[in-house]
Amino acid sequence: xxxxxxxxxxxxxxxxxxxxxxxxxxxxxxxxxxxxxxxxxxxxxxxxxxxxxxxxxxxxxxxxxxxxxxxxxxxxxxxxxxxxxxxxxxxxxxxxxxxxxxxxxxxxxxxxxxxxxxxxxxxxxxxxxxxxxxxxxxxxxxxxxxxxxxxxxxxxxx
Numbered sequence: 001x002x003x004x005x006x007x008x009x010x011x012x013x014x015x016x017x018x019x020x021x022x023x024x025x026x027x028x029x030x031x032x033x034x035x036x037x038x039x040x041x042x043x044x045x046x047x048x049x050x051x052x053x054x055x056x057x058x059x060x061x062x063x064x065x066x067x068x069x070x071x072x073x074x075x076x077x078x079x080x081x082x083x084x085x086x087x088x089x090x091x092x093x094x095x096x097x098x099x100x101x102x103x104x105x106x107x108x109x110x111x112x113x114x115x116x117x118x119x120x121x122x123x124x125x126x127x128x129x130x131x132x133x134x135x136x137x138x139x140x141x142x143x144x145x146x147x148x149x150x151x152x153x154x155x156x157x158x
Contacts, residue, residue, distance in 0.1 A: 004116040010040050012110040013047035018133060020107055020125035026095070028059065029086030030111075030118045035069040035076050036083075040118055042069075045111050052085060052106035052122050054096040059085035061108060061120060085120065098124050 016022075032040070039045070050064035061083045068076045087095075098104050109121040128136070 004113065007112050007114050009110055009112040010043055011045040011047050013050070013108055015048065016107045016109055016123070016125070018128075018136070020105070020123070020127055021132075022109075022123045022125050023098070023104070024095075024124045025109065026087060026091055026122050026124075027114075028120050028122055030061065030120055031084040031086065032118055036066050037118060038071075039066050039069045040111065041113070047108045047111065050108045052108060054092055054099065054106075057089070057092060059087050059092050059095065059106075061085050061122075064108060064111075085122070095124055103127070 044067050046065040048065075050061065052059060052061045054060075063080055064083065065079050067079050095106060099106065103126050104124055105127065107123050107125045109123050111118065111120050113119070
């Protein structure tokens with residue numbers, strides 16, 4: 001029985017949803033050292049430059065910054081290193097085939113603890129063009145204005 005219950009988000013990559021069109025998402029375990037886990041439990045991580053790739057039938061997460069643990073000694077971990085992702089073989093094959101199609105990449109969306117175990121949510125995504133990003137922002141603003149107008153109209157009817 002785990003000591004912790006529920007989900008505790010450590011870091012999320014909000015820019016990924018702006019820069020990419022998300023196709024599929026997967027939850028993967030992470031192979032971490034002790035000081036990395038302690039640093040994550042302290043809520044310190046950055047996914048901004050992170051990416052994942054498949055190599056020799058294994059999934060890897062690279063360029064994710066988990067800073068050194070303050071109370072760590074000489075055996076502290078390097079902040080940016082390749083970390084193995086724990087996925088089922090079928091999931092890895094599915095992701096690898098999608099990447100081979102071209103135009104797709106694997107982007108980490110968030111790192112969190114689920115019942116005391118470190119997990120990362122990764123997504124197979126396609127990069128957005130600049131005009132797609134502007135279109136998405138415009139749609140979001142239009143929806144916000146419509147909701148605001150509907151709310152104002154409801155308040156007038158009271």
